[in-house]
Amino acid sequence: MSIFGDQHSLPGGLVHPGEDTATALARELREELGLDTAALPDPPRLRRVQDQLTTRPGRDGVFHRLHLVHVLRVPLTVRQDLASVEIDAEDRTEVAWTDVVRAAGLHLYPDVGQALATSSGPDADAAVLLPPMTDLTCRWR
Structure with a gap:
């Protein structure tokens, strides 16, 4: 925690060469959380897209x-068997599950909390392009 408070990050990662988005998402969730997306009742749904162009402290x-934010329905029976800390994180980051409404009140990276809780929630048909993250709109914690 910094002097500015906690920053919460969504699970994620980079798309490998030759990998499509769905495969990359499934791989990252398996690597970070031990989650098999094939075991979910519904496939992950793309909800938000956000471009980030920022400078970072010390770099x-x-x-x-380009952040592609998917929403997943993870039943409690599946969730209870998942990792409680991020599997591939060197610092063994704690995993905390929350719904999209509660996420709106958290300092999230990428900066999508408020947008997730808006009218085009998890059952909407189309993804929404969000305003970009820039040094004017994003503060690293």
Whole structure:
């Protein structure tokens, strides 16, 4: 925790060369949480897209990422068998499950909390393009 408070991060990672988005998502969730997306009642649904173009403290250059935020329905019976700490994190980061409404009140990375809780919730048909994260809109904690 920093002097600014906690920052919560969504599970995620990079797409490997030759990998499509769905495969990358399934791989990252398996690597980080031990979650098999094939065991879910519904496939992950793309809900938000956000471009990030920022500088980072202690690093040179511009940090550029395109965040594809998916919402998953993970039944309690599946959730209870998942890792309670991120499996591939060196610091063994604690995993905390929450619904999209509660997530709106957290300092999330990427900065999508408020947008997740808006009218096009998990049952909406189309993903929403969010305003980009920039040095003016994002503060690293």
